[in-house]
Amino acid sequence: MGVTRxxxxxxxxxxxxxxxxxxxxxxxxxxxxxxxxxxxxxxVIIDLRETEYLDSSALGMLxxxxxxxxxxxxxxxxxxxxxxxxxILDISRFDKMFTIN
Amino acid sequence: xxxxxxxxxxxxxxxLEGLLTGMGHSVVCVDNGQRAxxxxxxxQPQIVLLDVMMPVLNGFETAPRLKELSGNVHLPIIFITAxxxxxxxxxxxxxxxxxxxxxxxxxxxxxxxISAHGRVRxxxxxxxxxxxxxxxxxxxxxxxxxxxxxxxxxxxxxNELNKPYIKSYLRSVSTFNGDLCLGKEGPFGNYYxxxxxxxxxxxxxxxxxxxxxxxxxxxxxRGLSVSDMAAExxxxxxxxxxxxxFCAALIIELSPGGERLTCWxxxxxxxxxxxxxxxxxxxxxxxxxxxxxxxxxxxxxxxxHLFVSQDHSVIAFTDGVVEMxxxxxxxxxxxxxxxxxxxxxxxxxxxxxxxxxxxxxQMMDANQQIHDxxxxxxxxCKRNAPVDSKQSTEHNHLPFTLSVTIGKRExxxxxxxxxLVDSLGKxxxxxxxxxxxxxxxAECFNNILDHNVLQLDSDMKEVLGFERxxxxxxxRLRQNQDFAIQIDIHYTPVEERIxxxxxxxxxxxFPVDRTGESVxxxxxxxxxxxxxxxxxxxxxxxxxxxxxxxxxxxLSRPPA
Numbered sequence: 001m002g003v004t005r006x007x008x009x010x011x012x013x014x015x016x017x018x019x020x021x022x023x024x025x026x027x028x029x030x031x032x033x034x035x036x037x038x039x040x041x042x043x044v045i046i047d048l049r050e051t052e053y054l055d056s057s058a059l060g061m062l063x064x065x066x067x068x069x070x071x072x073x074x075x076x077x078x079x080x081x082x083x084x085x086x087x088i089l090d091i092s093r094f095d096k097m098f099t100i101n
Numbered sequence: 102x103x104x105x106x107x108x109x110x111x112x113x114x115x116x117l118e119g120l121l122t123g124m125g126h127s128v129v130c131v132d133n134g135q136r137a138x139x140x141x142x143x144x145q146p147q148i149v150l151l152d153v154m155m156p157v158l159n160g161f162e163t164a165p166r167l168k169e170l171s172g173n174v175h176l177p178i179i180f181i182t183a184x185x186x187x188x189x190x191x192x193x194x195x196x197x198x199x200x201x202x203x204x205x206x207x208x209x210x211x212x213x214x215i216s217a218h219g220r221v222r223x224x225x226x227x228x229x230x231x232x233x234x235x236x237x238x239x240x241x242x243x244x245x246x247x248x249x250x251x252x253x254x255x256x257x258x259x260n261e262l263n264k265p266y267i268k269s270y271l272r273s274v275s276t277f278n279g280d281l282c283l284g285k286e287g288p289f290g291n292y293y294x295x296x297x298x299x300x301x302x303x304x305x306x307x308x309x310x311x312x313x314x315x316x317x318x319x320x321x322x323r324g325l326s327v328s329d330m331a332a333e334x335x336x337x338x339x340x341x342x343x344x345x346x347f348c349a350a351l352i353i354e355l356s357p358g359g360e361r362l363t364c365w366x367x368x369x370x371x372x373x374x375x376x377x378x379x380x381x382x383x384x385x386x387x388x389x390x391x392x393x394x395x396x397x398x399x400x401x402x403x404x405x406h407l408f409v410s411q412d413h414s415v416i417a418f419t420d421g422v423v424e425m426x427x428x429x430x431x432x433x434x435x436x437x438x439x440x441x442x443x444x445x446x447x448x449x450x451x452x453x454x455x456x457x458x459x460x461x462x463q464m465m466d467a468n469q470q471i472h473d474x475x476x477x478x479x480x481x482c483k484r485n486a487p488v489d490s491k492q493s494t495e496h497n498h499l500p501f502t503l504s505v506t507i508g509k510r511e512x513x514x515x516x517x518x519x520x521l522v523d524s525l526g527k528x529x530x531x532x533x534x535x536x537x538x539x540x541x542x543a544e545c546f547n548n549i550l551d552h553n554v555l556q557l558d559s560d561m562k563e564v565l566g567f568e569r570x571x572x573x574x575x576x577r578l579r580q581n582q583d584f585a586i587q588i589d590i591h592y593t594p595v596e597e598r599i600x601x602x603x604x605x606x607x608x609x610x611f612p613v614d615r616t617g618e619s620v621x622x623x624x625x626x627x628x629x630x631x632x633x634x635x636x637x638x639x640x641x642x643x644x645x646x647x648x649x650x651x652x653x654x655x656l657s658r659p660p661a
Binding site: 006008009013015021023024025027029041045047049050052053054055056057059060061064079080081083084085087088091092101 | 189288289291324325328356358360361388403404405406413501516519522535537538539540543544567568571610631633636637
């Protein structure tokens with residue numbers, strides 16, 4: 001359960017993994033995970049492989065992240081979403097704001 | 102020492118028995134060769150003194166048959182002969198005699214010969230005993246090996262190295278392979294590859310295969326991350342292996358669409374990512390210590406992500422490949438191998454794997470031996486979209502109605518909607534809908550809590566902003582003492598439907614018009630909740646003028 005973050009060795013990728021439930025209870029942890037991205041303009045990867053539950057607050061948090069990071073990152077990718085999670089992202093039109101694969 | 106005296110002359114028998122008994126040996130005397138053969142098994146002599154000229158069966162005929170009876174253990178035969186002729190002596194040795202003694206003789210000569218042959222006999226006897234023990238152990242070892250082999254075979258039954266996009270070649274020095282190559286597809290079509298090289302080869306390292314493969318298959322089928330795998334494998338091997346044993350390993354995950362690799366390499370030679378023209382695009386270098394060395398605190402499970410294309414292939418191999426000896430005794434080396442691979446791919450990417458294997462085999466044949474286990478794996482990044490193989494299965498569940506009341510304590514201390522969905526998800530028919538059901542329950546529950554109980558207007562999200570809204574919500578939750586939210590769930594397996602109604606003892610109904618449609622307008626960022634619910638549920642409606650929120654969900658809908 002929770003959020004883990006990890007920079008690649010070359011500082012070009014920041015991988016944030018969310019386990020279990022993704023909702024407002026993770027707000028602090030999640031914000032901390034993407035703070036201090038540094039000035040290397042990393043690619044932010046949100047790994048949703050172990051995200052089983054999410055609700056609209058999680059979607060709000062993702063949008064907040066996107067606003068807050070702006071151009072300090074190369075891009076934001078949502079990866080490994082399970083089919084059910086991906087359907088929620090698709091229906092919310094997140095593919096317009098993030099790269100989902 | 103037990104000595105058999107074979108002589109037809111009673112006088113000789115008495116003389117020899119007297120002498121030998123005096124020397125401390127036990128003696129049995131018989132009159133001819135035939136008798137000697139008859140008593141052989143019961144007497145079990147360690148040395149035989151044999152007369153040449155005897156009735157019934159003479160010495161020359163007796164000697165080889167006695168030797169035969171003695172089997173694998175050397176039986177010294179000393180001929181007692183009165184004859185001095187050279188050809189007789191020669192014949193004695195030809196028929197299997199070990200020595201001869203011409204009468205008359207000095208007793209001290211007899212004693213010397215007996216003890217000399219006794220030593221040889223002892224040596225032969227203990228050798229035979231040791232051979233027997235050795236044989237027993239060897240049989241037992243063989244049996245145990247076949248048991249272990251059977252277990253290893255079964256442990257690897259789940260191994261998915263037979264996919265069209267993966268090719269592997271493993272060759273081991275002994276029956277058991279110290280190299281280990283595992284592959285498995287994850288739940289969302291991603292593919293996991295594990296290449297390991299245990300220290301040493303043979304049975305001991307092969308046993309490490311069992312816990313490792315179990316962990317690998319388990320974690321891969323749950324779709325866990327490469328970094329979690331690395332940490333778990335390290336922990337397992339650390340607990341299991343002796344200090345001087347460890348496992349170099351490369352763990353790779355290829356994304357379902359084949360566009361991304363996630364890698365962890367601890368001690369395996371740089372894996373190559375090569376394109377169809379044979380150009381090396383990336384190296385996947387070893388950045389870590391092998392598995393089973395570092396404690397959990399010191400272990401680094403940091404992974405690397407690489408972006409790849411459909412025409413890329415990952416080439417992973419153990420050091421047995423680069424340590425391959427060339428004709429001039431030099432090693433093939435990483436550079437040499439890279440060159441070999443590049444050429445093969447340039448030539449024909451389709452045939453490249455077979456081509457490289459062929460070259461490696463030729464090198465092995467030329468050198469007549471390999472010194473280390475050797476593995477080569479090629480993973481093609483070209484992937485087709487995973488086929489959804491979910492089939493509708495019939496579930497024989499009972500219909501039920503479930504009523505849950507949630508108050509302040511539950512909201513503050515527990516995670517009510519997660520617990521609820523976790524419990525519902527125990528039913529096979531609902532399992533695959535857990536994520537969607539959670540969304541439905543969580544959104545509706547929060548709506549009732551926010552609007553009807555805490556009287557938070559949706560507009561406040563706009564006004565306060567996302568995070569301050571939640572701070573305000575926490576505050577109101579603390580102030581609100583005794584609220585109760587009731588959820589009534591109704592499940593009908595035959596119709597494959599689950600519906601629920603949520604209501605509260607709150608004062609403030611949700612603003613709805615007469616048709617039951619919510620009046621609240623499109624809220625850009627935050628009010629996605631109910632809109633989202635509408636997308637998944639068959640029916641979402643406010644009842645009792647915004648006091649009850651009713652949702653009906655069709656479980657027979659095909660998943661995304």
